[in-house]
Amino acid sequence: MLTSDFIQSAARSAGFDACGAVVLSALPDDVLRNFDEWIRRSYHAGMRYMERHPQKRADPRLLMKSGARTAVVTLFSYKPQRRQPPHLPQVSCYAYGIDYHEALKQKLWTLLAALQAEQPALRGRTLVDTAPLQERYWAAAAGLGWLGKNGMLISKELGSYTFIGVLLLSDEVESVAKPLKNRCGSCTRCVNACPAGAILDSGRVNARRCLSYRTVEKYSNPLQGDEASVAEDEKTATPRYVFGCDICQEACPWNERAKTAAHDEMQILPQLLTLTAADWLAMSAEEFDKIFEHSPIKRATLQGMKENVRATERAES
Numbered sequence: 001m002l003t004s005d006f007i008q009s010a011a012r013s014a015g016f017d018a019c020g021a022v023v024l025s026a027l028p029d030d031v032l033r034n035f036d037e038w039i040r041r042s043y044h045a046g047m048r049y050m051e052r053h054p055q056k057r058a059d060p061r062l063l064m065k066s067g068a069r070t071a072v073v074t075l076f077s078y079k080p081q082r083r084q085p086p087h088l089p090q091v092s093c094y095a096y097g098i099d100y101h102e103a104l105k106q107k108l109w110t111l112l113a114a115l116q117a118e119q120p121a122l123r124g125r126t127l128v129d130t131a132p133l134q135e136r137y138w139a140a141a142a143g144l145g146w147l148g149k150n151g152m153l154i155s156k157e158l159g160s161y162t163f164i165g166v167l168l169l170s171d172e173v174e175s176v177a178k179p180l181k182n183r184c185g186s187c188t189r190c191v192n193a194c195p196a197g198a199i200l201d202s203g204r205v206n207a208r209r210c211l212s213y214r215t216v217e218k219y220s221n222p223l224q225g226d227e228a229s230v231a232e233d234e235k236t237a238t239p240r241y242v243f244g245c246d247i248c249q250e251a252c253p254w255n256e257r258a259k260t261a262a263h264d265e266m267q268i269l270p271q272l273l274t275l276t277a278a279d280w281l282a283m284s285a286e287e288f289d290k291i292f293e294h295s296p297i298k299r300a301t302l303q304g305m306k307e308n309v310r311a312t313e314r315a316e317s
């Protein structure tokens with residue numbers, strides 16, 4: 001059986017900042033009920049894909065045809081070394097570098113290859129935000145942190161500026177994971193800081209209000225019909241963010257003390273240090289495609305980014 005030490009060492013060699021393994025089971029009823037209620041209340045906004053494959057979400061062992069036994073959960077920090085100047089239209093720092101799907105998938109394949117070199121019959125499936133899996137729940141179950149009031153996974157060492165990559169395995173491995181105590185305590189900094197009133201209770205976020213949905217996801221997963229007009233009513237003044245939002249994370253004390261990532265892939269695109277609102281509004285499709293070819297920002301589309309920039313200008317006027 002692969003040991004926990006071996007897996008953690010292979011994960012570090014593959015470039016991850018933290019790693020834990022957990023033997024898979026069905027999701028606990030209370031976690032499932034919480035998720036179902038979130039969907040029933042349409043807090044997932046236009047992200048209809050979250051309604052799909054409920055059986056697999058409820059029991060991630062079904063995510064591999066032959067049955068997954070273990071989840072090796074990895075964290076990759078994106079806490080930036082350098083931030084955008086504050087007077088510029090702001091981009092969430094998860095999007096400063098290259099698309100995290102690209103960055104993490106390769107590392108997960110490298111990790112799987114290292115585990116298979118030790119145990120050749122082992123089969124695996126790599127997941128980066130692309131399957132019906134409660135990644136944050138499983139990361140907490142793997143002992144990597146706890147779920148904060150803003151729904152983010154909070155690591156004691158890395159804070160919440162982390163991407164989660166998951167490697168499902170066909171076999172059991174040694175798991176020494178002990179879920180950590182929730183250390184939010186009486187803190188409500190993230191709830192108070194959110195400009196959209198999007199943070200509800202028990203770690204739930206209403207995506208219809210959240211700027212991360214309204215500046216990114218809505219362009220690929222829009223609300224339809226009546227829902228769209230209700231969401232218009234829910235709009236609040238849009239602060240300086242034009243792609244994503246870090247406000248609740250900036251407020252979290254665990255991020256102040258978190259280590260800063262030095263990963264090449266997460267270094268800020270030089271253009272994000274200088275692009276003004278006027279530059280964004282004058283940008284051509286060719287320039288956008290060239291600058292953001294490997295960036296998550298392309299998900300919002302150029303038209304979407306211009307709409308977001310205009311919204312911040314309206315809010316400031």
Ligand code: SF4
Nearest residue numbers: 194210211245247248
């Ligand atoms: S990302 Fe921004 S809008 Fe969304 S919950 Fe956090 S502070 Fe609120």
Ligand code: SF4
Nearest residue numbers: 148149184187190252
């Ligand atoms: S700001 Fe406070 S309540 Fe929110 S996640 Fe961080 S520690 Fe928890």
